[in-house]
Amino acid sequence: MSQRSGPFGDAVRGPAPLNQAVATLGSEQDLPPVTGELTTDPAAQSATADDFGHIVHRTPQYVLKPASAADISATVAWAASQGLKVAARGQGHSTYGRPMVPDGAVVDMSTLNTIHSIASDRMVVDAGAKWSAVIDAALARGLTPPVLTAYTDLSVGGTLSVGGIGGMSHLYGIQTDNVLELNVVVADGRELTCSATQNTDLFNAVRAGLGQVGIITRTTLKLIPAPARVRRYQLFYPDQPTLTADQRTVLNERRFQHIQGKFIPDGPGGWKFQLEGGVFYTGSAPGDDAVLAGLSDTRASAVIADLSYSDYLNTFDALENILRGNGQWFNPHPWWLTFLPDSAAESLAAEILDQLTDDGVGPFGQVTYYPMTTEAFRTPLLRVPGGSVIFPFNLIRLPATSDQATIDQMVTQNRAFYERIRSAGGLLYPVTAMAMSKDDWKIHFGSGYPLLSSAKTKYDPQHIFTPGYEVF
Ligand SMILES: Cc1cc2nc3c(=O)[nH]c(=O)nc-3n(C[C@H](O)[C@H](O)[C@H](O)COP(=O)(O)OP(=O)(O)OC[C@H]3O[C@@H](n4cnc5c(N)ncnc54)[C@H](O)[C@@H]3O)c2cc1C
Numbered sequence: 361m362s363q364r365s366g367p368f369g370d371a372v373r374g375p376a377p378l379n380q381a382v383a384t385l386g387s388e389q390d391l392p393p394v395t396g397e398l399t400t401d402p403a404a405q406s407a408t409a410d411d412f413g414h415i416v417h418r419t420p421q422y423v424l425k426p427a428s429a430a431d432i433s434a435t436v437a438w439a440a441s442q443g444l445k446v447a448a449r450g451q452g453h454s455t456y457g458r459p460m461v462p463d464g465a466v467v468d469m470s471t472l473n474t475i476h477s478i479a480s481d482r483m484v485v486d487a488g489a490k491w492s493a494v495i496d497a498a499l500a501r502g503l504t505p506p507v508l509t510a511y512t513d514l515s516v517g518g519t520l521s522v523g524g525i526g527g528m529s530h531l532y533g534i535q536t537d538n539v540l541e542l543n544v545v546v547a548d549g550r551e552l553t554c555s556a557t558q559n560t561d562l563f564n565a566v567r568a569g570l571g572q573v574g575i576i577t578r579t580t581l582k583l584i585p586a587p588a589r590v591r592r593y594q595l596f597y598p599d600q601p602t603l604t605a606d607q608r609t610v611l612n613e614r615r616f617q618h619i620q621g622k623f624i625p626d627g628p629g630g631w632k633f634q635l636e637g638g639v640f641y642t643g644s645a646p647g648d649d650a651v652l653a654g655l656s657d658t659r660a661s662a663v664i665a666d667l668s669y670s671d672y673l674n675t676f677d678a679l680e681n682i683l684r685g686n687g688q689w690f691n692p693h694p695w696w697l698t699f700l701p702d703s704a705a706e707s708l709a710a711e712i713l714d715q716l717t718d719d720g721v722g723p724f725g726q727v728t729y730y731p732m733t734t735e736a737f738r739t740p741l742l743r744v745p746g747g748s749v750i751f752p753f754n755l756i757r758l759p760a761t762s763d764q765a766t767i768d769q770m771v772t773q774n775r776a777f778y779e780r781i782r783s784a785g786g787l788l789y790p791v792t793a794m795a796m797s798k799d800d801w802k803i804h805f806g807s808g809y810p811l812l813s814s815a816k817t818k819y820d821p822q823h824i825f826t827p828g829y830e831v832f
Contacts, residue, residue, distance in 0.1 A: 390442075392434040392437070392438035394424065394426065394427070394431040394435060395427040395430075396425045396426045396427035396428070396431045397425040397427075398422060398425075398435060399422070399423050399424075399425070400421060400423075401423070404468075405419050405420055405421070408420055408459070410452070411452045411454045411455065411457060411458070411459060412452060412454065412693055413456050413692060413695070414690070414691065414692040415456060415457070415692050415767060415771065417457070418457055418461065418462040419462065420462070420464055420465060421444070421463050421464065421465065422435075422439075422465040423468055424465060424468065425470075426471055426472050427471065428472070429543065429545065429551050429577035430551075432467055432545045432551075432575055433549040436545050436546075436575065436824075438549075439464065439824060440547050440549070440822055440824050444464045444465055444824065445461045445464035445823075445827045446466075447459050447460065447461045447466055447825065447826045447827065448467045448469050448518075448521075448576070448826070449468050449469060450514065450515025450516075450517050450519075450521075451513060453511075453513075453514050453518065454518075455693050455695045455792070455793040456793040456794065456828075457828045458570070458826070458828040458829055459571075459826075460828050461827060462827075464827070468488075469486075469487055469488030469515055469517055469518075470488050472486045472487065472577065473493065474486045474489070475494070478498065478501055478503070478583070479583075480501075481584070482540055482581060482582060483497065483498060483503075483581045484580050484581075485497075485578070485579055486516075486579075487576040487578060490512065490513050490516075491508060491509065491512040491514055491516060491519065492512040492513055492674075494581065495512060495670070495673060498586065499669070502586055503586055504586035505535070505538060505581055505583060506531070506538050506582060506583075507529055507532045507535050507538055508528070508673055510527075510676050516576075517579070519535050520535060520536055520576060520579065521568070521570055521571045522568060522570065522789070522790055523567075523568040523742045524536060525752060525789070527619055527620045527636075527638065528617060528618055529732055529737075530731075530732045530733045531614075531617060532736050533737045533738055534568075534737060536568050537736060537737060537738045537739055538582040539567065539579055539580065539581060540555060540556075540580040541555040541580040542563060542567075543576070543577045544566050545574055545575045545577055546573065546820065547574070547820040551577060552574075554566065561811070561814070561815050561818070564740050564741065564811055564815070565812055565815030565816075565819070567739050567741065567742075568739050568741040569741050569812055570829045570831060571826030572820065572825055572832065573812075573815045573820050573825065574819055574820065586669055587641055587642050588641070588642040588668070588669060589640075589642070589645070589666060589667065589668055590638040590639065590666075590669055590672040591638070591641065591645055591665075592637070592638050592664070592666075592667055592672060593616075593637045593639075593651065593663075594634060594665075595635045595636075595637070595652075595661075596634055596658050596661040596662065597656070597657055597658065598633070599633060600633055600709065600729075601706065602633070602656050602657075603621060603635055603729075604706050604731075606655045606656055606657060607621055607730055609654070609655065610655070611731050615637065615639070615651055616637030616638055616639055616651075617638060617639065617640040618636075618637065618638035618672075619635075619636070619638075619730055619731075620730050621633075621635045622634050622729060623713060623727040623729060624726050625721060625726075629717065631713065635657065635730070637651075638672060639651060640669065645666060682724060683758060688723070688724060688760060692759065693757060693758065693793070694757050694770040694771050694794075695755065695756060695793055696757070696774040696777060696778070696793065696794070697752075697754040697789035697790075697792050698753050698754065698781055698786050698789060699743075699751065699752055699786060699787050699788075699789060700750065700781060701745035701746070701784070702731070702745070702747050702748075702749040702751065704784045705729075705731070705751035705753065708753070708781055708784055708786065709727075709729050709751070712753075712755075713727065716755070719760075720770070720773075721756060721757050721758065722758040722759040722760050723758070724758050725756050726756050728752055728756060729753050730751065731749050731751050732749065732751070732752060734747075734749070740808050741805065741808045743806060743808060745785050746785075752789070753781075753786075755777075770793075771793055771794050774793060778792070778794065782803070787804065795830070796829070796830060796831075798830065798832065801830075801831045812831075813832075
């Protein structure tokens with residue numbers, strides 16, 4: 361048999377995979393010993409040849425479903441010896457083929473998802489766990505990670521590889537700023553522990569390092585006390601300048617623990633401008649008059665709701681259900697995610713909005729736009745414009761079509777928009793659907809590039825890891 365089997369019941373599948381493995385390697389003895397499953401099964405190959413973007417498709421030869429970090433070590437060392445490339449796959453919610461490896465090996469991290477321990481200020485959890493599982497376990501102890509993404513069915517390793525931004529980032533930085541320790545398998549197969557005091561070069565190159573220097577196997581995440589409830593304010597504005605002014609006010613005055621904002625398609629050529637703020641509390645609810653004092657929203661349209669903290673974190677689920685129901689979840693998703701510098705944010709966003717029709721983000725799509733202070737940002741490879749305030753500015757495109765020409769146009773437009781904002785000091789959040797050249801990445805990482813490049817030389821000299829970003 362070609363598959364090494366362990367606790368994953370259907371590991372032994374018969375002769376077809378055997379033939380594929382033999383064809384490649386000459387004999388089964390060449391495969392590394394694993395206790396999980398290392399397979400050439402076509403179903404596993406095709407499940408890892410796509411992502412949430414549904415734009416790029418690349419089929420790996422091998423898929424590892426690890427039962428332990430040792431399986432990853434063995435497979436990585438073996439892949440390096442065979443000249444094969446390797447990438448981890450968390451939940452596959454990338455938008456442009458980033459977790460894919462043509463002809464190489466994909467490590468399906470979803471089987472490495474154990475929560476090992478929880479203390480009052482930290483959790484030790486495998487990198488393949490979903491944030492939703494981390495939240496459930498933490499909330500059972502009255503705790504929470506300080507920063508959470510809008511959607512929590514993403515893997516811990518997947519968001520730590522790009523950064524992990526949330527509405528609480530203005531207070532706590534990004535998810536990679538809230539990691540105490542990581543275990544990482546590097547290209548020679550060693551599993552190294554790294555932190556702010558141990559193997560610091562690796563720690564700095566792995567966090568938001570796009571999977572370039574190793575595979576994260578285990579993480580120690582910071583936890584803080586969780587609030588019981590959230591009072592959520594959805595405020596609407598007639599135009600972008602009025603929205604922006606109030607966004608700046610609530611940010612400066614720290615009125616909300618959670619701040620976001622967006623432009624929502626509103627009929628042909630029209631947009632609704634929304635500020636969303638959440639006040640976290642345990643005990644008495646905040647007074648609405650004080651929270652909203654002096655704001656210029658169209659108050660009659662305001663939607664105020666009181667939710668449990670847990671329900672607040674899961675509000676994306678309702679949208680996911682709609683999109684799964686109407687098929688848009690399965691259409692291509694040419695997302696474009698960026699950070700704008702404070703001084704040019706308003707004008708750049710307006711310029712790009714002018715070039716977008718409501719079809720540009722699709723029904724249920726949106727343009728994310730809100731200010732964020734960066735004082736808690738510490739991750740060297742998370743690239744954001746200078747200054748104390750930035751604006752996440754994202755085209756969350758949810759097309760109603762899978763028409764190839766339409767999707768291609770959006771990807772082309774992503775590139776043009778990127779060049780425009782880059783020329784004005786904006787930077788990419790690398791969850792964007794478009795090709796990037798090696799030179800683009802050099803420009804992107806800027807002063808952080810030497811850090812990444814020297815860690816690459818030290819920990820992945822053959823360049824086997826995560827070819828989907830095409831950084832090296
Ligand atoms: C609906 C939705 C909402 C989102 N909301 C947010 C948000 O609010 N904030 C935000 O910051 N992002 C958000 N994202 C983007 C998301 O954080 C990234 O796409 C993330 O990389 C996806 O995680 P994943 O587990 O699906 O990773 P994958 O897509 O599987 O992998 C992403 C990259 O990380 C690498 N990787 C994965 N696991 C590991 C590992 N263990 N070790 C090393 N490398 C690894 C992969 O090789 C790949 O290159 C959202 C995405 C979606 C689809």
